[in-house]
Amino acid sequence: MIAAVGTAAVLLASLMKGVKAEYGFFLAAAAGMFIFFYGIQKLDSIIHVIGQVQEAIRLDNVYFATLMKMVGITYIGEFASGICKDSGCSFLGSQIEIFGKLSILAVSAPVVLALLQTLESFLAS
Numbered sequence: 001m002i003a004a005v006g007t008a009a010v011l012l013a014s015l016m017k018g019v020k021a022e023y024g025f026f027l028a029a030a031a032g033m034f035i036f037f038y039g040i041q042k043l044d045s046i047i048h049v050i051g052q053v054q055e056a057i058r059l060d061n062v063y064f065a066t067l068m069k070m071v072g073i074t075y076i077g078e079f080a081s082g083i084c085k086d087s088g089c090s091f092l093g094s095q096i097e098i099f100g101k102l103s104i105l106a107v108s109a110p111v112v113l114a115l116l117q118t119l120e121s122f123l124a125s
Contacts, residue, residue, distance in 0.1 A: 006031060009030075009031030012024075013025070013028045029083060032082070036075075050064065050067070051064070062110070062111075063111060066108060066111050069107045070108060073100055073104050073107065077097060077100025077101075078097075081093040081094070081096040084096060
């Protein structure tokens, strides 16, 4: 279904470029938003499965929340970057990608520190 929506939007946007180029951009942006929000609805089942894994291996809730933040930052950053690049602002899209990567690094820093402390305690024993 998503492939059909994307393909139809691209074909219609290409046809619209002959009439008014901005209509093609708006159509492609609307299709992109539809696909993005449709994908977000699918995250519910993914979160449920990750929750079951968390219970099975007894992960701390902090790690689960961090993982969800990282996934969210990744999807939103890629979506925003793609829109910027498609509209001709590739510099802005690249800056959004860099900011997303730095945000993921900042969010994951406590997890990396906890891992290093765990390794240190094992090595000290």
